[in-house]
Amino acid sequence: MKKHNFSAGPCILPQEVFQEASQAILDFNNSGLSILEISHRSADFVSVMDEAQSLALDLLGLKNKGYKALFLQGGASTQFLMVAYNLLNKKAAYLNTGTWSSKAIKEAKLFGEVVEVASSKDKNFNYIPKSYSIPEDVDYFHCTSNNTIFGTQMKEFPPTSRPLICDMSSDIFSREMDFSKFDLIYAGAQKNMGPAGTTLVVIKEDILGKVSREIPSMMNYKTHLDKESMFNTPAVYAVYVSMLTLRWIKSNGGLAAMEKRNQEKADLLYAEIDRNPLFKGFAAKEDRSAMNATFNLVDESHKETFDKLWKDSGVNGLNGHRSVGGYRASMYNALPLESVQVVVDLMKDLEERI
Amino acid sequence: MKKHNFSAGPCILPQEVFQEASQAILDFNNSGLSILEISHRSADFVSVMDEAQSLALDLLGLKNKGYKALFLQGGASTQFLMVAYNLLNKKAAYLNTGTWSSKAIKEAKLFGEVVEVASSKDKNFNYIPKSYSIPEDVDYFHCTSNNTIFGTQMKEFPPTSRPLICDMSSDIFSREMDFSKFDLIYAGAQKNMGPAGTTLVVIKEDILGKVSREIPSMMNYKTHLDKESMFNTPAVYAVYVSMLTLRWIKSNGGLAAMEKRNQEKADLLYAEIDRNPLFKGFAAKEDRSAMNATFNLVDESHKETFDKLWKDSGVNGLNGHRSVGGYRASMYNALPLESVQVVVDLMKDLEERI
Numbered sequence: 001m002k003k004h005n006f007s008a009g010p011c012i013l014p015q016e017v018f019q020e021a022s023q024a025i026l027d028f029n030n031s032g033l034s035i036l037e038i039s040h041r042s043a044d045f046v047s048v049m050d051e052a053q054s055l056a057l058d059l060l061g062l063k064n065k066g067y068k069a070l071f072l073q074g075g076a077s078t079q080f081l082m083v084a085y086n087l088l089n090k091k092a093a094y095l096n097t098g099t100w101s102s103k104a105i106k107e108a109k110l111f112g113e114v115v116e117v118a119s120s121k122d123k124n125f126n127y128i129p130k131s132y133s134i135p136e137d138v139d140y141f142h143c144t145s146n147n148t149i150f151g152t153q154m155k156e157f158p159p160t161s162r163p164l165i166c167d168m169s170s171d172i173f174s175r176e177m178d179f180s181k182f183d184l185i186y187a188g189a190q191k192n193m194g195p196a197g198t199t200l201v202v203i204k205e206d207i208l209g210k211v212s213r214e215i216p217s218m219m220n221y222k223t224h225l226d227k228e229s230m231f232n233t234p235a236v237y238a239v240y241v242s243m244l245t246l247r248w249i250k251s252n253g254g255l256a257a258m259e260k261r262n263q264e265k266a267d268l269l270y271a272e273i274d275r276n277p278l279f280k281g282f283a284a285k286e287d288r289s290a291m292n293a294t295f296n297l298v299d300e301s302h303k304e305t306f307d308k309l310w311k312d313s314g315v316n317g318l319n320g321h322r323s324v325g326g327y328r329a330s331m332y333n334a335l336p337l338e339s340v341q342v343v344v345d346l347m348k349d350l351e352e353r354i
Numbered sequence: 355m356k357k358h359n360f361s362a363g364p365c366i367l368p369q370e371v372f373q374e375a376s377q378a379i380l381d382f383n384n385s386g387l388s389i390l391e392i393s394h395r396s397a398d399f400v401s402v403m404d405e406a407q408s409l410a411l412d413l414l415g416l417k418n419k420g421y422k423a424l425f426l427q428g429g430a431s432t433q434f435l436m437v438a439y440n441l442l443n444k445k446a447a448y449l450n451t452g453t454w455s456s457k458a459i460k461e462a463k464l465f466g467e468v469v470e471v472a473s474s475k476d477k478n479f480n481y482i483p484k485s486y487s488i489p490e491d492v493d494y495f496h497c498t499s500n501n502t503i504f505g506t507q508m509k510e511f512p513p514t515s516r517p518l519i520c521d522m523s524s525d526i527f528s529r530e531m532d533f534s535k536f537d538l539i540y541a542g543a544q545k546n547m548g549p550a551g552t553t554l555v556v557i558k559e560d561i562l563g564k565v566s567r568e569i570p571s572m573m574n575y576k577t578h579l580d581k582e583s584m585f586n587t588p589a590v591y592a593v594y595v596s597m598l599t600l601r602w603i604k605s606n607g608g609l610a611a612m613e614k615r616n617q618e619k620a621d622l623l624y625a626e627i628d629r630n631p632l633f634k635g636f637a638a639k640e641d642r643s644a645m646n647a648t649f650n651l652v653d654e655s656h657k658e659t660f661d662k663l664w665k666d667s668g669v670n671g672l673n674g675h676r677s678v679g680g681y682r683a684s685m686y687n688a689l690p691l692e693s694v695q696v697v698v699d700l701m702k703d704l705e706e707r708i
Binding site: 001002003005007008009010011012013018019021022023025026031032033034036037038039040073074075076077078080081103106107110188190195196197198214216217218219231232233234235236237238241314316317 | 356357361363364365366367372373376377379385386387388390391393394428429430431432434435457460464542549550551552585586587589590592595670671
C-alpha cells in the first residue's frame, strides 16, 4: 500500500533522493566504493560539501552577501548553546513561541541575561505574539520561525537594529523571504533539507568576534568557518543526502515553487478543518503554519474510529504531539498534494459515518 | 576492478552491511518507508537504538556492570570537550601520544589544570611513552588507545586509582581487553563501528556528578543518559548502520575473532615492511598499531613508481598523513586479508622492478 508520510521529522524526502541515496551506499560516483567508506578529505566528498554549502546560500539568495554556510553536527539543540557561547556578551532578547524557543532561552541563560520580549505560553503557544519591543542594548534578538509542535509560523519578523537570529529548523527552504535581514539562521536538516544528523548554519561573518570569553573549539563558529565545516569529520552521508535534496529543490523551481505547493497543501487541509464540524484547528488562524497543521476532534469519542481510518489508509505520523493532543499533519516540501487529499477525504468520510 | 580500501576513516565496512543499509533507504523493515523518513520516536527506530546500545556493551563485556552506552553527535572532538566539562574539577592527567591527545589536552585546559604525564612529541609521536606516574590527586587520567596518524597503539594501560578515560576511536571493537578497567570510553563511529556522524560513549555512571559547574544541556552526559541518547534527534542513519556493523561483529565471532583476523593482517604487512629493503616502518616496533601501519620508502625517488603501482591495482587510501609522509595502511575489521596481500605483493613487485 502506498504510504502517506506526515511525520513531523525526520520526515518525507523526495523519492528521487531516496533512489540516488540508496545507490550511493553501494557505489558512489562510479568509484567502486560506498559513500560510507570514502574519506571526508577525498575530492569526491569535498565536492559534495562545497555544493551543499553553495546550494544553501544560493536558494536563500545569500550568495556574495557576506554569508557562509556550515554543515555541523549536534542539531538545533547544539545551536541553542553555540549562539549564546559565540554572541551573548551581556544581554540577549528572545521571543518565546514554544518548546524550542524555551529550550534556546534555557541555554542562553548560562551565558548572560535573557530578556523574554514576549511569550505565548499563556495560551499553550497557540499564537505568535505581535506587539513587543526589542531593547536597543541587547547583543541579538532570537526567534523561532516555525513551531513544529504547536503548528504556528511567523509570517513577519520584527524590525530591529540588533543582529537577528532565527531557528528555521522546521520551515527552512519552504517559502520565499528576504533572508538578508537575518544575521544567523540555523536549521536541523531533518525536515525540508535532509535526514537527521546534520545542521545547517548560515552566518553573516561580521557578527562574530564580539565576545571575550574563551570558546571551546567545537563550540566556536570561527573554528568551523576557518575549516569550511571540515574541522572534524562531518556527518558525510547526512550532508550528501542534504545536498541531493537541495538539488531537488533547485531543479523543482526553488523556494517560489516550494512555497506555492506548500500553500496549496495547507489551504486544502485548513479549509477542511474549518468546514468539517467534527474538527477544530489548534493554532490562531493568522498564525497557522503551512508546515505543521495542528487540529483536534471536537468530540474525542471519535478518536478510535478516525485513527483506524487513517492507519488503514496508509497514512503515517498523523498523531499530535502530547503537548497539543489530537492530530498534526506535517506537510513538508516533499509531501505530495495527493497525500493531503487522502487525509481530507478521510475527514469527510468520518463526518459521513457519524 | 575490485577495490582494496585502506582509507583511515571513514573506512571500509562489511559488504553485507552496505547491502542492508542500501535497502533500508528504499524500504526499512518492510514498512513501505525509507529509514531516512521515519520518526526517531517510532518503535522501529527506538528498537534500533536499543539494540545498538546493547550490542556495544555486550561486545565490550560491560553488561550489568554499571555502564551505559550512548550514541551522540559531534565526534570525538566533542568528547574532548565533554569529558572536561563533566569531569574536570581542578586537575586532570593526560598522556600525549599524538594529534588527537594534543587536541583533547587543549580543550581540557579551558576547564582546569592539565598535567601532561608524558609525551612522545620528541620523536614525532612514533612511540608510546611507558614510564610515567599518574598523580593521585587528579580527577581522571586520559589516554588515546590508538593513534591513527602515527600508527602507534597502547598494548597496556597504566594502573591507576583514578578514573580511566580512553579515546578508542580508531581501535574500538578490534581486540579483546578487560574493558571494565575503564570508566569512560568514547569513539567516533567511522572506523570499526559505522559511518561518520555518530559517536559511542560508554560510561560508568558513578563517575558523574562530581563537578559543581553548570553544564549546558547538550554537553551534559546526564542529559543524554536520562533520555537514553534521545534528548534531541539522534543521527538516525549513522546509528542504524553502526547497529548493523555491531551485529556483524557479533555474528562473526566477536572481539576475539576480530583480534585474530586483525593480527594476521598486521603480521603479514609488518613482516613485508621489515623484510623489504625499500621500505622502513615509522612506529617503534613494540608499539605498532594493528589498525594503522605507517611506513616510508627508504629512497623517496621510488614514490612515483610505487604510487602508480598501487593506484593501478585498485588500492585506495594508502597515502600517509602529512605529519608522517609515506604510506599508511589502515586495516580495520572489515578489511579482508586478501587486500593486505595485494599491497604486500605490490611491495615485492616494486623490489623486483628496482
